[in-house]
Each structure stands twice: as structure tokens, then as C-alpha cells.
Amino acid sequence: MHPAFSVIFFTVTSGAGYGLIAITAIYSAFDFSQPMTGEQTLLLSVVALVLITSGLISSTFHLANPKNAWRAFSRVRTSWLAREGLLAILFYPIVMLYVYLVWRGVDASTSTAMTALALVTGVWAIVTVFSTGMIYASLKTIRQWNNALTPVNYISLGLMLGGLLFSWLLSLSGAVSANLTMVASYMVVIAATIKIIYFFWIGTPAGPTINTATSFTARTVRLLDVGHTAGTFLTDEFGYQVARDRLVALRWAAIILGFVLPSLIVWFGLGEADNTLMLGAAVVSAFAGVAVERWLFFAEARHVVNLYHGTQQC
DSSP states (O other): OOOOHHHHHHHHHHHHHHHHHHHHHHHHTSOOSSOOOHHHHHHHHHHHHHHHHHHHHHHGGGOSSGGGGGGGGGGTTTOHHHHHHHHHHHHHHHHHHHHHHHHTTOOTTTOHHHHHHHHHHHHHHHHHHHHHHHHHHTOTTBTTTSSTHHHHHHHHHHHHHHHHHHHHHHHTTTOOOHHHHHHHHHHHHHHHHHHHHHHHHHTSSOSOBHHHHHTOOSSOOOOOOOSOSSOOHHHHHTOOOOOHHHHHHHHHHHHIIIIIHHHHHHHHHTTOSOOHHHHHHHHHHHHHHHHHHHHHHHHTOOBGGGGGGTOSBO
16 A cells, blocks of 8 residues: 555654653653652653644645545444544533643542543543544455554554653653553563564455455466556556665564563653653654554555456465
């Protein structure tokens, strides 16, 4: 699949925003040994909303006819895209009420209603990220996406970026603890494990072939000629080709930038009295790595329509 920048930006930034608001809201709902102040909760929530909103706006740039975007909401019963859009829109009044009450000084640890609202906000954010992943996981025509690892990967990456942002933003006010930083590092390890499993899974040659597509399995089928002399929308959008060695190099880049470096930076910063700069570096590295991972997510996807344009296996 052709990796569109607008969709990559959307999945990275909105995923991080939903992960950040989920962690912030759920954390504020419980009376931990190191509770956040209202100003800290408000800061984290505003940053999350900026990330979510900028990501959602960028997603519309990928539409061929943006003025018809409203039609995406008309198939909620059958389309995960419609469900994601509806969940994203309905999330705003919930999170805005949560932010307003935080601004008014309502403490979730002392108010049952505020605790419930915080939990709803956090769970709603995670469900929205899940629905984004299901947009791709529900496509049976793309083997690399049509599996349970896809939505799990979306959630784990969102929570990982959100966790690193959570620790870094709190460290700016000197409030982050070693325990919070450790939890963020665990999120990085979990996300890395899921992604590595995904890389191994999509590498298995278990997809459809041109033989299974044409039902001629006794002999090897080979396409002699295509029905066109120039590129088409299908070959440009669904037939995106990348050299094998480049894909391998980018996989290593995604793993090192997205997971290895952030983990090492966080671990080395645990013993520092002020690890704000190190946490900031971990956030930058993680965002860069996840951006590469998102590019690979699209570039490595193979639509079955390629079988009818000369590809032997998808």
C-alpha cells in the first residue's frame, strides 16, 4: 500500500494523544501515593487534545473529496471507519467535560462522579484507538493487516507514546517518580514485543497466491500480460513496491529508534536527580521510530489485487 503522510501523521499523533489522555484520566481516578495536581492534569489533558485534534484533521487530507467525509458516519453497523469516526466525535464532549471539571478543581480521588467520568474518558480513548486498528484488521484482502495483532499493536504503541509523554511532561514540573518512569519503560518493552511478533508473523508465506486466486493449483500460473499499458490507481495505490533490503533496514531503524533507544535512555535516566532532558530525548526517539513503523505498516501491506497485475504471492 502507498504510505500517505497524512495517514501516518494521523495514526502516530492521535494514537499518542489517546494514549496520553487514557493514562492521565485513569491515573487521576485513583488515589496513588503520588497524585497529580489539577494543573498537571490539565496540562496533560490539553496536550493530549492537541495531538488528537491535529491527527484527526490531518486524516481528512487523505480523502479525495473531503466534503463528503460526513458519509463515513452512515455505515456504523458495518464499517469500522464509521465506528471510529463516531467514537472520535462523541469523545469530545466527554473529555471536554472532564477537562472543565479538572479546571474547576474537582478532584477525581475525592469525587465518585469525577472518578467515573475519568474512567469513562480513559476507556473511551482506548476503544477509539482499537477501532482505528480494526479499520485495517477487518480488511480480508490484505493478509498483513487481517489479524488480531493489528489493533493490539495500535493500542500498545499509543499507550507507549502516551506513557513516555506522561512521564516527560510531569518531569517538567519535577513531579515524575522512578516508579512512573519504570512503568513507561515497561510499556516500551510490551509494545516492542508485540511489534516484533507482528514482523515475524507477516513474514510467513501463508498468503494467497495467483494459483489459489485462479483455482489452478496443479501447475504454476504466471501472468503473461496485463490489461493496460500505463500505471493505474490500483497499481499506484495498492502496488507500492519497496526493495527488500530497504524494508529490512527500516525495520531495524523502527526497532532501534522506537524501542531500544527509548528503553536505554529511560533506564539510564532513572538514577538522575533531573531526568527531564533524557525523557524528552526518549519521547523524540520513540516518535521517530513509530513514524518509521507506521510507514512500514503501509508499505509492507500487499493487497490481493496485485495478483492480477503480475505478483505471484501476497
